[in-house]
Amino acid sequence: MKNSINIIVVAIMMISIVSCKKDTKPNYQYMPNMYAPVGYETYGQYGVFPGGQEAMLPVEGSIPRGWMPYDYKNSTEGYQLAKDSLKNAIRYTKENEEAGKALYDIYCAICHGGKGDGKGTLVQREKILGVPSYDDIGRAITEGSIYHVMYYGINSMGSYASQTSEHERWQIVQYVQKLKADLEGKTPRIDSDVVAAKVEETPHQATEENHDNAH
Numbered sequence: 001m002k003n004s005i006n007i008i009v010v011a012i013m014m015i016s017i018v019s020c021k022k023d024t025k026p027n028y029q030y031m032p033n034m035y036a037p038v039g040y041e042t043y044g045q046y047g048v049f050p051g052g053q054e055a056m057l058p059v060e061g062s063i064p065r066g067w068m069p070y071d072y073k074n075s076t077e078g079y080q081l082a083k084d085s086l087k088n089a090i091r092y093t094k095e096n097e098e099a100g101k102a103l104y105d106i107y108c109a110i111c112h113g114g115k116g117d118g119k120g121t122l123v124q125r126e127k128i129l130g131v132p133s134y135d136d137i138g139r140a141i142t143e144g145s146i147y148h149v150m151y152y153g154i155n156s157m158g159s160y161a162s163q164t165s166e167h168e169r170w171q172i173v174q175y176v177q178k179l180k181a182d183l184e185g186k187t188p189r190i191d192s193d194v195v196a197a198k199v200e201e202t203p204h205q206a207t208e209e210n211h212d213n214a215h
């Protein structure tokens with residue numbers, strides 16, 4: 001008898017607890033700090049911020065990390081200025097040339113051709129017209145002008161500023177200049193450490209000779 005009363009009491013307690021749960025409302029939160037962050041939520045709405053939005057635009061003039069502003073304007077004057085005065089910031093090494101070739105083959109060769117003669121696949125299939133050869137005398141491209149057109153694009157050629165970093169664009173410039181030199185039958189520019197390397201080599205060779213003489 002006592003047992004069955006106990007069972008009934010427990011059953012009533014359980015039913016009353018379960019019946020308080022409503023699926024249409026969020027459950028009661030014990031220790032709400034465990035769920036809701038103390039800090040502001042990204043994109044959350046709070047009265048303290050201008051416009052009520054946590055997410056705000058960067059201050060005017062902000063520059064993303066690793067990004068360098070480009071001073072030349074997207075105009076005929078800007079183009080001419082870059083053509084005359086803008087110089088490649090990187091050293092012309094074999095490594096940079098190879099990196100430039102890899103990027104060139106991805107982004108440029110489809111129109112300009114692997115040799116830079118303006119006969120890429122899209123030109124051969126007549127999908128695009130007016131792609132010049134890099135040795136076009138009338139254009140007389142320079143390192144500055146190559147960089148400039150990659151940055152802003154020119155007529156039917158688009159900009160490559162968002163796909164490539166500044167460093168990568170300069171590597172492509174080196175490679176385009178190499179293609180131009182090849183087309184013109186000239187020797188491409190390479191800034192080597194030949195002089196420094198020779199100086200290092202000389203004492204090494206000398207000791208070897210001394211060694212040979214000793215035998």
Ligand code: HEC
Binds near residue numbers: 141154156157158176
């Ligand atoms: C969709 C085809 C296409 C692609 C891809 C392309 N170009 Fe061009 N490019 C053109 C056309 C078309 C012109 C001629 C534009 C004009 O002056 O009317 C041109 C012109 C140029 C010129 C000469 C501009 C001048 O100063 O007269 C250079 C240099 C050049 N491109 C470099 C590149 C490089 C580097 C890439 C890769 C990052 C590239 N192009 C990708 C179509 C393309």
